[in-house]
Amino acid sequence: MTYGVPYSFVPGTKARADEVNANFIEVLNKIEETNTRIDEANTQNNANKEEIEQVEQNLKTELAKKAGLDLANLNTAGKAVLNNKANAADIDGKWIYKTFTLLGSVAGPVSGKYVTVSLASYLPSGSSVYDVILRADIEAKAKGSYGLYAFGSDLMNNWFTFGRVENGRAYYAGNTVRVPVNSTKKVYIKSNNSTVGSNMLYVAAIGYRKVR
Amino acid sequence: MKKYIFVQDGKINGYGEAIQLTEGVQNIEVSEDVYNEFIQEPLKYIYADRKIVENPNYENEKQREFIEKRLDEITQELEILDAKRIRAVCEDEVKSERSGETWLDYYNAQIYDLRVEYKSLEAQL
Numbered sequence: 001m002t003y004g005v006p007y008s009f010v011p012g013t014k015a016r017a018d019e020v021n022a023n024f025i026e027v028l029n030k031i032e033e034t035n036t037r038i039d040e041a042n043t044q045n046n047a048n049k050e051e052i053e054q055v056e057q058n059l060k061t062e063l064a065k066k067a068g069l070d071l072a073n074l075n076t077a078g079k080a081v082l083n084n085k086a087n088a089a090d091i092d093g094k095w096i097y098k099t100f101t102l103l104g105s106v107a108g109p110v111s112g113k114y115v116t117v118s119l120a121s122y123l124p125s126g127s128s129v130y131d132v133i134l135r136a137d138i139e140a141k142a143k144g145s146y147g148l149y150a151f152g153s154d155l156m157n158n159w160f161t162f163g164r165v166e167n168g169r170a171y172y173a174g175n176t177v178r179v180p181v182n183s184t185k186k187v188y189i190k191s192n193n194s195t196v197g198s199n200m201l202y203v204a205a206i207g208y209r210k211v212r
Numbered sequence: 213m214k215k216y217i218f219v220q221d222g223k224i225n226g227y228g229e230a231i232q233l234t235e236g237v238q239n240i241e242v243s244e245d246v247y248n249e250f251i252q253e254p255l256k257y258i259y260a261d262r263k264i265v266e267n268p269n270y271e272n273e274k275q276r277e278f279i280e281k282r283l284d285e286i287t288q289e290l291e292i293l294d295a296k297r298i299r300a301v302c303e304d305e306v307k308s309e310r311s312g313e314t315w316l317d318y319y320n321a322q323i324y325d326l327r328v329e330y331k332s333l334e335a336q337l
Contacts, residue, residue: 101227104227104228106225114234116234116235120231
């Protein structure tokens with residue numbers, strides 16, 4: 001933008017009052033014009049600010065709605081993100097249902113001993129932790145036999161009790177439990193039974209999934 | 213999927229698809245046919261010469277198993293009848309007015325038959 005005044009004065013000549021006044025009026029007009037432009041710009045800025053605030057509000061509302069959505073509504077890109085996270089063990093994997101006989105008609109352990117089984121050929125290779133569903137049945141064979149049975153793994157210090165039998169009272173017991181298994185992929189069974197070969201075990205893995 | 217028959221202390225001790233890591237247990241890999249047959253008829257196979265082989269004494273052992281199972285059933289039936297006889301002695305009631313047979317007579321007759329069967333089976337062992 002170029003600014004200028006109507007009259008220019010040369011050194012050594014007289015300045016006429018009406019020409020000087022005309023120059024001042026021109027300057028005042030330019031100032032007024034500039035002020036008007038500033039006011040208009042401020043008005044536009046306020047309008048933009050309101051628009052930005054409205055967009056932010058809409059975004060917050062949409063995010064709140066998304067938080068309550070079922071994951072099934074995710075689009076392909078969203079699913080890909082979740083799958084990548086699952087592969088990186090960030091979230092739990094899908095359940096894989098596959099039956100695998102661990103022990104069939106095997107004499108249960110006596111107190112102080114363990115029956116140890118490897119799930120290496122059942123679970124995928126790698127060092128992930130898996131949640132394994134184990135189904136177990138116990139049969140009390142010998143008279144007077146008694147036994148409380150439990151599963152264990154290298155991942156935990158506790159035991160998961162799955163049944164108690166007593167010949168003459170409870171000949172059979174069955175249960176299904178979930179046991180977390182680590183990279184050793186070993187499952188242990190123990191009991192407080194004192195008679196060798198008195199109780200028979202039937203144990204199968206029926207499913208697993210990778211967990212964090 | 214591999215199939216195993218487990219051997220412990222020189223004797224077969226069950227089967228499975230997983231390897232047992234129990235101390236003293238051998239995992240002997242067998243064919244699917246042997247594995248399935250073993251599940252149905254455990255007496256059909258034995259452990260000999262570090263292998264799972266057909267049991268040459270299978271028929272006799274199967275008969276023996278049948279007898280032992282029946283003897284066990286008879287024992288349990290006799291125990292139940294003994295409890296019934298105690299009640300029959302205490303209550304002393306007639307079961308059939310026409311024949312005059314008491315409940316005690318009725319249970320005694322059943323016990324007699326079972327004991328005859330028991331002795332007969334026991335002699336075959």
